[in-house]
Amino acid sequence: MANEGEKLEHEAEDLKGKAKEGLGKVSGDEETVGEGQREQGEAKLDKAGDKVSDAADRVKGFVKGSDDKS
Template sequence: MGMEDKAAHQAEDLKGKAKEATGKATRNERLEDEGKGDQRSAALKGAGDKAKDATRDAKDAFKKK
């Protein structure tokens, strides 16, 4: 996918890591869990983007033949 999508997913992951660390430091389980959720969301979106890229690449490979 586009660089904007990848950057957005990475930013979401970093935001999640910061929330998780803040939650741990302040013993705020809700904030820690929210951070973990943000990280999982970013990972799933990244995996979806990779699958789309692989599908597009395979499609392009067949077009070249």
């Protein structure tokens, strides 16, 4: 299971990317816009990994729980 610290880190990375993208748009700096978008993409992948990890843990718990009833 993804721990809460990792989840918060991924959310912060996403917000940082959004801020960087916005700053780049306001300043007309396309490189900064791209960096912000890249950071958001990385955060999105990390968040997806968190969800997969959480789902796998729930499945493991369910399977383990059904083994106990046998």
